[in-house]
Amino acid sequence: MQSRASTPTESSPLLSSPHDHLADDGLERPDSPDPVVFRVSKMDLIWILAGLWSAVFLGALDGTIVATLITPIGNYFNKSDQASYIGTSYLLSVCCFTPLYGRLSDILGRRGAMLLGLTLFGTGTISCGLAPSMEVLIAARAVAGMGGGGIMTVASVAVTDLIPLKQRGLYQGMANIMFGLGAGIGGPVGGWMNDTFGWRYAFLLQIPVLAFSFIVVAWKVSIPLSQEVKNQPLYSKIRRMDFVGSATLAATIGSLLMACTFKSTESLPWSHPLVCGLFITSVGFGVLFVTVEAYWSPYPVMPLYFITQRTPLAVSLSNLFGSMSAFSMIYNVPLYFSTVRLNSSADAGLHLLPHSVAISTGSVFAGWVMRRTGKLYGLTLLSAMGALYASTMVAMWNDNSSKWHLWTDLIPQGFGMASVITTTLIALIACVSKTDVAVATGMTYLFRTTGQVLGVSLSGALLQAVLQSKLRQRIQGPNAEELILRIRHSTDVIRELDPMLRKSAIDSYADALHVVFICQAALNFLTFLSCLAIQESPLPGTLEEQESQYRRNLTRQQRRISDA
Template sequence: MSAAPAAPAAPEGGTPHIRLALLGVMFGLLLSMLDGFIVGTAMPTIVGDLGGASLLSWVVTAYALTTAVSTPIWAKFGDLFGRKRMFQLSVAVFVAASVLIAAAPSMGLLIATRALQGIGAGGLAVGAFAVIGDLVPPRERGKYQGLTAIVVASGTIGGPLVGGFITDTLGWRWAFLINLPLGALTLVWVALALKLPAVRRQARIDWAGAGLLSVAIAALVLLTTWGGSEFAWVSAEGLGLVAMSALAGAGFVWRQHRAPEPLLPLGVFASRSFTMASIIAFTTGAVMFASVLYLPLFQQTVQGASASTSGLLLLPMMIPVVVVSQIAGRVMTRTGKYKIFPVIGAASTLIGALLLTTMTASTPSWVTAVFMIFMGVGSGLTQQMTTTIAQNSVEQRDIGAASGVVTLLRTLGGCIAVAVFGTVYTAHTNGLPAAALGNGVADSIQIIFATVAVVAACSLAAALAIKQLPLRGRPATPTAPAPVPVAATR
């Protein structure tokens, strides 16, 4: 097996060139962010047109399943065959699937093409963060951290607004066709502006490991999606999926210790900082899904906010995300210190979650908005910082794998949160008359955010355990890669 390539040299043109290249990568990240929120607003219209209401959950499940399963595979392929190439391929798959979805004549075909789109989505986020890891060393990452925060906020806030407008004016199929111009712009921009060494390492792909990991993830996602709705958590189906996930997971670990080129080098977990960052990624995914899904629901159901502007309801949380992530990034770049930020972020999330547990049916909307600021500060100080810490804790050759682990755990954290919190919400609101629905929603929100507070406490403990490592900077003199076939810069 050939040696790992050295850290990429600074692209010609310096900072302006990096910003130009990163903009193309951000277009790809925005592509997946917008799609996730646009589709949610279009779903009622899709069901009305195609029918198949009983299959509605599969539209979400198929996408989430293939996204989670493909994420670590995309990450490893990026390490082996070049991150730019794999990022471009994931964009192409995502856009092609979007066109097929828009042409779907039935719910069954729409679900199948959504599964294909999920495969592309699995490569978009992990590819974007891995490319950033190649392009910008951790010490300089703070200069560009605000770009990612703006994309996340834009997708979260703008997705529902854009989705509602497009569905109402042009029809639900255009909610997917809108991905075509943005995807084309991403492909062209990345092809022209992103310059990375095209590296191909001579190594065998661990297909057995990929299969075992896929089974473990698929069983877990299906359990969290169907548990409490399609079958009881403690049932033959539920226990069977638990056993399947556990056995496949154990088999995957066994395989990784023996594979000549493991899909996920388990040695990365020898770094305490990487392990703690992985834990924070999982908890952050759970916290964000709880906040994005259930706070607007509380504001609409209990406080009378308009559903048509649901994206705007998240502004008190998303504005702090953008502001504090930029501040933290600049301080990290200037000082080289970063541990303090996830500590403060987790603490802010804990405070916000505890405050949100006090909400009742009579809580005014401005109070909810104030509480949401604490959640936004927490997210802004943990989400991107977690990826930076994880990438800084591993060798350059394993940046793709590290990005894949963080992205996958964030996704799984969200999946589990949706399942658990959905069960809580249903238990407190199912069958209630309209007059009592507000109290039921308020009661469920209290329990949901009490659970979020426990999760945030775990995140705080992990943040405190992070070991402050020096942030890698860009080498003063670019080092030629070890004997690895390197094509011309692409």
């Protein structure tokens, strides 16, 4: 049974309007009356978390299932050359639509925004299972990404509404465990479904979990809108959507990521007209986006006054750099064991198991520390240093590295980065006003997903550039170019080469991966530098304290704006 502090009506806002306690000068007073907060019973909270986290689990499960099915799908349609776009279309769509859900959750409500995300995700997933062609399947993955981009964001915002910040990190850690569980079993489940029933059933299998999440969210997630939005007519609510800003932001991010994707996937040179044209397009739309947000949009999708503040900017950069390094490592470490150590694919993937366990434990540990101490700054720096140490150790791998190092050096990376992702999210929420929480959460997920795609794309482009140069130095002769092309496109070829050519291929991969690993360490160093600028904010232990802090943050924000 849901209840509220005091005796508000059913139409009362989740938290009192940020303008309810403004004085005549337009600024809030710290001694304003205690705010109204929204509460739920323990049983309702369990149901809400089950609905939200089952969607998070499904999003992670879907990602690794699809990664497993790319080759079978390409073979089924006889279009293996287009198979990589199955993943690319989804990730591009996620990156473009993730920031929109923060504002949508303020307009449609947490339930409305989550149901929209689940509907789009479900529509795309069902369409994938029924797709008659590769082109339709790629388009369906893009539709699924439109919804997938909002699932994590809205789930995080909704939990923030219900859980005080001092405990919020622990709940984020549990959500990350669900995400890790989905990502961990997605590969085996996808492979089993493909071998037993066919790849289409791997998509259709997700429908029961999707239906459960949809029903529970529609039934239990009844967090009310703010009074300011609730009383507005539909036309006024629609006007609060920054359509022009959203379109220009999507074009900016999409053009940038497509340029990086074409460079790495299609092996196009940086000077290629398509790559250059997309970079120029991204810059042009980026300038237009900033102009729209600064001078035209009354409700910007990414308020510039917000992104220029110290802690939000530091959190955004740390999430961007950290995600680039983390996903580059996830994709390139197995490649190291396959090409340099010549391990089997199963053994190469197994080396990521300690890293995966560390991700789950690192997030929960960070939440536990914040709950016990109410502090996060020192933990954030130590976690970033752990990730930096791990990437430095990986960059030092060579033929003489012991097995102990090869198995354990990744653990501080997973543990530290999971902790950083958790603490920086809480640091960001703790320093903004209530009206900015949803937009701020969406922004962090935007920088994370953008970092993930850039990390994979740019590391792939760098790897191929260095690899090609090293192979051409070591392999020469009449059929050299054809052999180099085969080595670059299929690592299985290395085992079939004669000893001298095999050594040349292994050494070339080792040199190329060494450069990539050094860049990962550099990115983690930038993550650490970004974390230095994060400000320590109190972590409220109750919802009442949390609302009071939101109001104080709003007062400071108003003063900054008026002083400017």
